Amino acid sequence: MTTPPRPRLVYERWTDPAAGEILELSDIDVVKLDLTAPEEQSWAALESAHGYQVATRTDVADVTGGAQWLAGPALIERCQQLLAVCSAGAGYDVIDVEACTRAGIAVCNNSGPGAEAVAEHALGFMLDLAKKITAADRALRGGPLGNRLLLQGSQLLGKTLGVVGLGAIGGRLVELCAPFGMEVLVFDPYLDEVSADARGVRRVTLAELVELSDFVQVTCPLTAETRGLIGAEQFAAMKPTAFFITTARGPVHDEDALRQALETGAIAGAGLDVFHEEPPRQDNPLLQLENVVATPHTAGITVEAARDIAVATAQQWQTLFAGLRPERLLNPEVWPHYCDRFQDILRVLPTSISHEGLTEAHT
Structure with a gap:
């Protein structure tokens, strides 16, 4: 019996180091996406990724060509192992939700912490x-x-x-x-x-x-x-x-x-x-x-919000890779297709139980 592959998560940056500190304790391979490195290096990381904490640098996308790193149809087509894409905070306009749904990719945000x-x-x-x-x-x-x-x-x-x-x-x-x-x-x-x-x-x-x-x-x-x-x-x-x-x-x-x-x-x-x-x-x-x-899109930028979002982000990825249904799933209709792909790629069948429901069941 072969060992299931280790989930790989690619991210550009965390809102606070707390996310990385939490994920270090998980059985998740975490890879930083360096957008200043040669493109081949970045694509190699993304093409092997099961999860992507999407780059949110929309302010420089048009200037640097960074739009290619947003979760649009081109990236989705190229990254065949991708199971989930998440954004920090409430906004998720950097993600093409319809394209993700068609591909069987779960999309999540974090609207509460900020x-x-x-x-x-x-x-x-x-x-x-x-x-x-x-x-x-x-x-x-x-x-x-x-x-x-x-x-x-x-x-x-x-x-x-x-x-x-x-x-x-x-x-x-x-x-x-x-x-x-x-x-x-x-x-x-x-x-x-x-x-x-x-x-x-x-x-x-x-x-x-x-x-x-x-x-x-x-x-x-x-x-x-x-x-x-x-x-x-x-x-x-x-x-x-x-x-x-x-x-x-x-x-x-x-x-x-x-x-x-x-x-x-x-x-x-x-x-x-x-x-x-x-x-x-x-x-x-x-x-x-x-x-x-x-103000220059700084409403959500506080010390407290940055840490809270980072913690919620890390916990959300732990939930996803544990095969549980995330609380902030933006495209719930994707779940059956997502589960099939999750089982094919990570050789584990997800459950429809949410992280919140699991917690309640054990209290």
Whole structure:
């Protein structure tokens, strides 16, 4: 009887060394993908991989040709041993989920561990814009202050928050805003009435949300459904006193339409952590506007979130290679095909029991 092959995991980088430390204790062959090395070396590693913690350097993909290392059809076709592809954090737009599903490859993300960091960042944007904190800072540093009453802000108390996509991040933001007594509206086609009532939010259409909200907060993932979701029509429907905030992905909203809405006073301001091009060029028109507060996709980058995501990432790979069904499986319809391939390649039949269910069974 032959010994099953040792699972091989290829990664580009961890959010924190804790992932590597945990995986060192597992029976998993962990290989670092060096994108500065000759391509042949990188392809040799990937072609032998059973798991791939996908490279997420979308900001340099167009410049360096790094797009070939994202989990698209070309990489999937070339890497025939690949069983699973995972991304760190909630975003998974660097993975072609449909192509993976067709190939029998499981796709996972880690939406929970970074939720606190991103939700706090979103709340920070809300407070900054409403209280004109960055605007006041710019005024103080820019010369004689003049009339400080021109920096009059507003309060969050009693305002209406509209959340587009009530996942882990949006849900945590709702909790953080509870002390402000805000009415919370949610547009999320996957949220049912029972869950909405339990969270104390009201389900509405997108049209209702943008019309009624004082803060429109986008936290949904970038998918075929959400690409271009917020455009000229939605910005035109917002209150002139409303703020647009996004910690999602740039292509969920139309940047030109947002710029026009901000320049014409159709909306009061915007808090942006994401852009169509990242990092954005310094001459990006949005960065020239005084009613914009921006950060370079750093909402989820905190010491705590980096470690939590790394730990969850390592545990997720342990779950996958143990033949258990991962909690954050994004394409559950792949499971039968995935199990067949897992058995053929690693000579072990996976189980439909999740890691969470297994833990409960032993308590």
